[in-house]
Amino acid sequence: MESGKEKAIALCRVSTDEQLKNNSLNRQAEAVETIAEKYKLEIVKTWSGSVSSKSGKNLARKDLNEMLDYCKKNKQIRYVVVDEPDRFMRSLDEGLWYIVEFKRVGVRVLFSDDKLNGEDATAKLMCSFGLFNGEISNEERARKTKHGHEKAIRDGRYTFVPPLGYIRGKVRGIPEIDPVIGPLLKAQLLRIANKLVSPTVALQDYNRSVETAGLKKAPLKMDKWRVICTNPFYCGVIEMNKIVKACNPDGLHEKLISKEQHERILEAFNRRPKNQKGPNFAGNPLYPFNQMITHVGCPCTKSKYNTFVGVTVKNNQGKEYEKYRCRGCYMYISREEMCERIEDIISSLELTESGDRAVKDALTNVFEMEEGDITSRQTQLYSQRANAKKEAERVMGAFLDAKEQTTKDYLEEKHKDLVGRIKKYEEEIDNLGNFEAMESQRFIDFAFDFINNLVHSILSLPPKEMQLCKQLLFPDGFCVDNDGNVYTTKISPIYRLRQFKKDSHESSNSLVVRMKRL
Numbered sequence: 001m002e003s004g005k006e007k008a009i010a011l012c013r014v015s016t017d018e019q020l021k022n023n024s025l026n027r028q029a030e031a032v033e034t035i036a037e038k039y040k041l042e043i044v045k046t047w048s049g050s051v052s053s054k055s056g057k058n059l060a061r062k063d064l065n066e067m068l069d070y071c072k073k074n075k076q077i078r079y080v081v082v083d084e085p086d087r088f089m090r091s092l093d094e095g096l097w098y099i100v101e102f103k104r105v106g107v108r109v110l111f112s113d114d115k116l117n118g119e120d121a122t123a124k125l126m127c128s129f130g131l132f133n134g135e136i137s138n139e140e141r142a143r144k145t146k147h148g149h150e151k152a153i154r155d156g157r158y159t160f161v162p163p164l165g166y167i168r169g170k171v172r173g174i175p176e177i178d179p180v181i182g183p184l185l186k187a188q189l190l191r192i193a194n195k196l197v198s199p200t201v202a203l204q205d206y207n208r209s210v211e212t213a214g215l216k217k218a219p220l221k222m223d224k225w226r227v228i229c230t231n232p233f234y235c236g237v238i239e240m241n242k243i244v245k246a247c248n249p250d251g252l253h254e255k256l257i258s259k260e261q262h263e264r265i266l267e268a269f270n271r272r273p274k275n276q277k278g279p280n281f282a283g284n285p286l287y288p289f290n291q292m293i294t295h296v297g298c299p300c301t302k303s304k305y306n307t308f309v310g311v312t313v314k315n316n317q318g319k320e321y322e323k324y325r326c327r328g329c330y331m332y333i334s335r336e337e338m339c340e341r342i343e344d345i346i347s348s349l350e351l352t353e354s355g356d357r358a359v360k361d362a363l364t365n366v367f368e369m370e371e372g373d374i375t376s377r378q379t380q381l382y383s384q385r386a387n388a389k390k391e392a393e394r395v396m397g398a399f400l401d402a403k404e405q406t407t408k409d410y411l412e413e414k415h416k417d418l419v420g421r422i423k424k425y426e427e428e429i430d431n432l433g434n435f436e437a438m439e440s441q442r443f444i445d446f447a448f449d450f451i452n453n454l455v456h457s458i459l460s461l462p463p464k465e466m467q468l469c470k471q472l473l474f475p476d477g478f479c480v481d482n483d484g485n486v487y488t489t490k491i492s493p494i495y496r497l498r499q500f501k502k503d504s505h506e507s508s509n510s511l512v513v514r515m516k517r518l
Contacts, residue, residue, distance in 0.1 A: 008041040008079035008110075009067060012048040013087050025049075031083040031112045039110065041079055045070065064089075064098055071107045080109045085116065085130030090138040095131035149244045156252040158238050164228050165256060174252045184209045186256045189229060192268050193261035199229065199269055226269055235262035237410070249402075249410045259410055284310055286322065287335065288458075288466045289342060289478065293324065297482035300328025308480065310335065326480075333484060341486035342478055346458060349473070349495040358494055378429060385425040392418040 012028040025048055036043050047063045071077045080102055082088045088109065089095035099109050110117050116127040152159045157173025165185040166175035177183075187209075188202040197205070200222065207219040220228070232239055235258060238251040257265075284290060287310025298306035305328035313321050313332075322335040351359065392415055399411040458469050470477060476490045 005040050005042040006078045007044050007074075007076045008036065008081050009070065009077055010036075010043050010046040010048075010081040011063065011067065011088065012046060012083070013063065014049075028083040028087060032081045035081050035110055035112055039079070041081065043081065044077070061089075068098075068101060068105070071102065071105045075106070077107055080107055082109065083112050085111060085127060086134030086137065089131060090134035092128060092131045092135050095134070096128065099127075146244055149240070150246045153238050153240060153244070153246040153248050156238065156248050156250055158233070158251060158253060160240070163231055163233050165234070166253070169253075177254055177256070180213060180215065181210075182256065184213065185228075185234075189234060189257050189265060190261065192229065193257060193264045195264070195268070199225065202229075229265055230269055232262060235259045237262075249407050250404065259406060285462065286310060287324065288461070289324070289338065292467075292470050292474075292477045293338070293342075293486075294477060294479050295326040295328065295331060296479050298326055298328040298331070300326075308333070308338070331480075331482075333480065338486065345478070345486070345488055346473075349491065352494060352496050354494070356494075381425050381429050385422055385429070388418050388422045388425065392422065 010029075010032045012025050012032060014024050029046070029048070032043065032046070035041070047067060049063075067080060071080075085095065088111075089098060102109055111127070111130070113126075113130075116123055116130060118124075149159050152173050155173075158175055159173045162168060162175035165178055165182045167178045169176040184206060188197075188206045191197045191205075192199055192202050203220060203222060203225045206225075210217055210219075233251070233253075234256040236251050236253070236255040237247070237249045237259075239247040290309050291307045293308040295306045295308060300306055306326065308324040308326055311323055311325045313323055313325075315321070323332045324335060324338045325332050395411050395415045395418060399408055399415065402408045402411060458466060461469060473492050473495070474488050474490065475492070476488065478486060478488050480486050
């Protein structure tokens with residue numbers, strides 16, 4: 001360190017290649033040296049290079065955060081030297097925040113213009129104006145960039161990073177097919193479109209072909225593969241729906257597949273839900289009590305196997321029988337017999353007085369919550385319907401202006417889809433209106449009708465809802481002993497067992513209900 005000089009660090013930044021070519025970094029470096037000489041500072045380290053100050057990422061600026069950390073570790077640093085405020089930050093809020101953060105560690109930010117470096121109110125105002133002008137300039141540049149991208153898309157050019165299978169072309173905005181990846185991807189897209197393989201098999205074959213070609217790329221997974229294969233870019237459509245919103249069905253780039261093949265690929269991927277959890281995940285409606293029944297006397301030592309599941313068995317003559325079977329010891333009970341005995345248990349329940357009040361209070365609360373949700377959902381549906389109508393009008397306008405038949409066919413199909421979507425919105429709005437018109441008492445009467453006819457009501461439920469009812473009414477499920485007796489050990493506290501003449505006083509008050517095999 002030179003005698004009598006305080007230590008400082010410097011920042012020289014550009015955010016575009018154009019600024020880099022225009023010798024901006026050298027000009028900033030000269031300005032920084034001038035400031036250092038004027039204030040008798042020794043620059044010990046300089047952060048220099050291309051760093052974007054894009055809005056939304058300012059607080060994550062790598063260079064400024066590194067400089068802050070450096071100042072915290074090196075207490076002898078007293079100044080940060082920058083040419084102009086917009087080189088420091090192109091945002092008023094974040095720029096002032098960083099100035100304060102540096103001040104908290106004992107470091108002062110200096111600019112080439114001395115009017116901005118004072119501690120008085122005027123200097124602070126001038127500094128704020130400098131940061132504000134940088135933010136205005138940044139927004140204007142972003143707006144021009146957005147309009148430039150939108151115009152390029154309208155012209156059929158794609159000015160973003162090319163998708164998988166393409167590379168940047170010789171003509172700006174017109175990607176070219178990657179000579180290696182392009183053919184590999186095209187082959188799998190055509191196989192899916194022609195229904196030769198499933199999307200899963202196509203993914204496996206693609207990963208193997210990439211590995212065989214000697215390309216050092218990580219294997220793709222199904223979520224990424226779905227996005228790639230359903231991208232309309234491969235059939236010539238350029239569509240962006242993020243910050244830039246524009247669509248052109250006739251891109252200038254070379255296609256990998258036709259629009260008809262793209263539609264068939266969409267059908268292949270949309271045939272099943274995205275989150276597949278097995279064919280029986282939703283349950284089998286023929287056996288609604290699957291895994292709700294425990295075999296108490298099962299000799300199997302593993303408790304997870306002592307539950308009954310529904311199966312269809314055949315005898316030697318090929319006749320089929322529907323039965324419940326214990327997974328551990330293979331004890332069988334016919335489906336009808338098991339259902340009848342569980343129905344008898346359910347039919348013996350009735351609400352207690354406290355349970356009746358609790359259910360009414362809960363239903364009233366549910367109705368009020370539903371009314372609030374309906375209002376919110378209706379507002380959302382009205383907005384979605386209006387947006388769909390605007391989009392339909394825009395697509396129809398593009399259809400009337402289109403000259404090529406393939407473009408007209410694509411836009412016509414899209415318009416039909418929008419019309420169908422509008423119709424669905426209107427139907428849902430009508431259905432919500434019907435619920436809204438329902439009175440609270442009618443809703444409660446409807447619910448109690450369901451409760452009072454539990455046997456028929458529960459058996460008509462889908463398996464998922466059946467599981468929820470079981471958890472509410474019979475928390476421990478049902479049990480079967482080795483003699484075939486079916487019972488439950490616990491029922492919901494809002495119910496009691498209805499007394500029958502054949503029942504003793506003890507058995508009617510017990511929570512254990514046994515039904516003997518006839």
